[in-house]
Amino acid sequence: MAEELVLETWDLQCERNGREHRTAEMGCGQLVVRRGQPFTITLSFSGRAYEDGVDKLAFNVETEDSVFLRDEDERCEYVLCQQGLIYQGTRDYITSTPWNFGQFEEDILSICLKLLDTNPKFLRDQDRDCSRRNDPVYIGRVVSAMVNCNDEDRGVLAGRWDDRYEDGMSPMAWIGSVDILKRWKKFGCQPVKYGQCWVFAAVACTVMRCLGVPSRVVTNYNSAHDTNGNLVIDRYLSELGVEDRRSRDMIWNFHCWVESWMARPDLAGSYDGWQALDPTPQEKSEGVFCCGPAPVRAIREGDLQLKYDIPFVFAEVNADVVYWVVQRDGSQKKSIHSSVVGKNISTKSVGKDSREDITHTYKYPEGSEKEREVFAKAELETRSLREEDEGLHLKIKLTEGANNGCDFDVLAVISNNTDVERVCRLMLCARTAGYNGAVGPQCGMKDLLNVTLEPREEKRVPLHVLYEKYRESLTQDNLIKVVALLTEYQTGDVIVAVRDVYIQNPEIKIRILGEPMQNRKLVAEISLVNPLADPLSNGLFVVEGAGLTDGQQIKELEEPVEPQAEVKVRLDFVPRQAGLRKLMVDFESDKLTGVKGYRNVIIAPQPQ
Secondary structure (H helix, E strand, O other): OOOOOEEEEEEOOHHHHHHHOOOHHHOOOOOOOOOOOOOOOEEEEEOOOOOEOOEOOOOOOOOOOOOOOOOHHHHHHHHHOOEEEEEEEOOOOEEEEEEEOOOOOOOHHHHHHHHHHHOHHHHHOHHHHHHOOOOHHHHHHHHHHHOEOOOOOOOOEEEOOOOOOOOOOOHHHOOEHHHHHHHHHHOOOOOEEEEOHHHHHHHHHHHHHHOOOOEEEEEEEEEEEOOOOOOEEEEEEEOOOOEEEOOOOEEEEEEEEEEEEEOOOOOOOOOOEEEEEOOOOOOOEOOEOOOOOEEHHHHHHOOOOOOOOHHHHHHHHHOEEEEEEEOOOOOEEEEEEOOOOOEEEEEEOOOOOOEEEOHHHHOOOOOOHHHHHHHHHOOOOOOOOOOOOOOEEEEEEEOOOOEOOOOEEEEEEEEEOOOOOEEEEEEEEEEEEOOOOOEEEEEEEEEEEEEEEOOOOEEEEEEEEOHHHHOOOOOOOOEEEEEEEEEEOOOOOEEEEEEEEEOEOOOOEEEEEOOOEOOOOEEEEEEEEOOOOOOEOOOEEEEEOOOOOOOOEEEEOOOOEOOOOEEEEEEEEOOOOOEEEEEEEEEEOOOOOOEEEEEEEEEEOOOO
């Protein structure tokens, strides 16, 4: 009888495989390889010599890569890049905030695997769950559900939108996913407080990239939340522009979700590519607070019958808005807006710190024949609502940038496009607001009983908004919602115009002192000017960057920052990774919160 071949030792060659598979930054203590790519291991046997053709070694290796992106630059951006930009602000004033995804940071892979092992599907049937983890569609739904905690499933983040965050962290204060995921693990998988849409999306992006699925955060401006599936968002206003009654339908100033790249063999047709995944808990899908993966191509073509949750995402970018103005006698006048939802859909460009507009991937141009075909396919025989043209046009303009601590002006621009005189009443109202559409106290008002417009005349009516009026009620979202109501006396018709004004925070300036080199100390000089008329108390800077800092560094200010004064701090750090890195900074205080800044730093490799 032939002597047995006994496996004695093995070398998984973690360092070599990590380098070739671009997983080295996860550490060399474990073998992490990517599907569809060869890897090398060394096995040593005892007992006798290995005989080729006689002895056979069998490995069960998954070679089909359903998340493969052909473009090398895109792979670098959507799988390997640990930092990025997330777009916020308004459709008229788009801002970017830096984010440290940190998918290769220490312990993040084990935390992502812990998240998979915590999900209820795993707890119900471990074998079935693990056997489906080679399917990115399945993984996407699990991650979408587990990033929020709304199903009491020990999910990562608790959401809150009421500006009351005393028992946790304000969503505006986060600058990365690493701290959130580590807190979740440290405190026994208890939900981390608090998140809003961009935080949910960014954490989901980190998890998906860590698991090897190309992913990016996208932002949709004027995003509709349609609760009854009729593709119409109803809003009710009084004659003074104040919300008359609450509706479950909402228009979010912006909304963020994740796109992940994957094949869709579960769908008949050509739906491979970017899929929308939304971990922000809004509506249930198959009994769970998750959303997607919804093929972006199916959303564009109006193929609402396919999996998963396509009608909900379709409404987010395509719904019509109807403003019902409730008269004193209880009657209602409507103002219809059919092209305000789903604007400037944005994501970070590949390899650059600039914005890429991807609206065209979600919808055809407004009013085009193809767009109407899509609506017909979406079971709307004709577009049920049209933007009415009474010959009077109304819009709101911002005269110049609105800076925190300053007064500013907005203009109601009224155009009479007819050949007859029109006599109207104009009402202008400004209120502080949250990015999810909720409004706060009034901070500006103008009510003109008579505005007479000659044929083909345009008039501009200013509204002066004072800092002293909005200073106490401005939310951490830094938004003021301006509503204009124009009522024509002869017909009684009402036109509504709405504009969200973003109140700009001061700039954080960052200087790097010293020669940026791997494993050599660097100094960051960080400064900010207090633009307000009040001192800033309890100020602190939070700094982090994948491959730059060892976790977060926090610098608390010992003294208040006086009005118009500059505060300047220095922080030391030792870069551990070479290449292009982002140093990200957040500033918090009692009166200024969520102030963000970043600086790109190219770290030279350590000399050999």
